[in-house]
Structure formats: C-alpha cells, structure tokens
Amino acid sequence: MLSPAVQKPYFEAWLKRTRRQLAPSGRLSEIAWLLALEDGSGHDDWRVKLRDLLEGSELPSLDLLMRIDSLLAGSKLRNDPVESQLGLF
Numbered sequence: 001m002l003s004p005a006v007q008k009p010y011f012e013a014w015l016k017r018t019r020r021q022l023a024p025s026g027r028l029s030e031i032a033w034l035l036a037l038e039d040g041s042g043h044d045d046w047r048v049k050l051r052d053l054l055e056g057s058e059l060p061s062l063d064l065l066m067r068i069d070s071l072l073a074g075s076k077l078r079n080d081p082v083e084s085q086l087g088l089f
Contacts, residue, residue, distance in 0.1 A: 014065060019054055021072045028054075031071050038067075 022028045032046035050068075052058040060068070 011059070014069075015054070015056060018068065018072065022050070022054065031068065034071055035067070 022031065028050055029043075029047060032050055033043050035046045035050075036043040049058070053060050
C-alpha cells in the first residue's frame with residue numbers, strides 16, 4: 001500500500017469503488033478479457049495486472065484508469081438500438 005506521505009485521495013476513492021465493482025464473480029475476468037482484446041496481450045496477464053492494481057501494489061496510468069472506468073460503466077461499445085431505429089422514421 002502507499003505510504004502516508006504519498007496519499008492520493010482520488011486514487012484511493014477510485015480504488016475503493018473499483019474493488020466494489022469488480023467484486024462480483026467473473027467481473028474481473030470479463031474486464032481482463034476486454035482489455036486483452038484491445039491490446040492483443042494475454043487474458044491472464046491482464047488478470048494479474050488488475051489484481052496488482054486492486055491490491056494497491058501498482059499504480060495505473062491515467063489512460064488505463066479511465067479505460068477501466070469506461071468498461072465498468074458499460075460505455076457505448078455497441079450500437080444503441082434507439083439510435084439505429086431513428087433512420088426508420
């Protein structure tokens with residue numbers, strides 16, 4: 001864990017929220033699988049990296065932090081059915 005001199009309140013809040021969101025069974029593996037698809041690396045490598053992040057032994061880059069957040073939030077990765085049907089009118 002981070003020493004008291006290097007406290008990062010925003011990271012700590014993100015870490016707490018992310019731990020809670022990845023707690024359901026299979027959620028960590030799902031996010032690891034999606035990250036592996038994006039960069040072509042192994043699914044197991046991402047699972048290990050995500051566990052290290054959740055334990056606080058590794059700090060994520062801002063890009064990775066934002067990417068994990070977007071995956072957890074379920075941002076638009078697929079077409080919105082409402083938008084795709086607007087062309088029918």
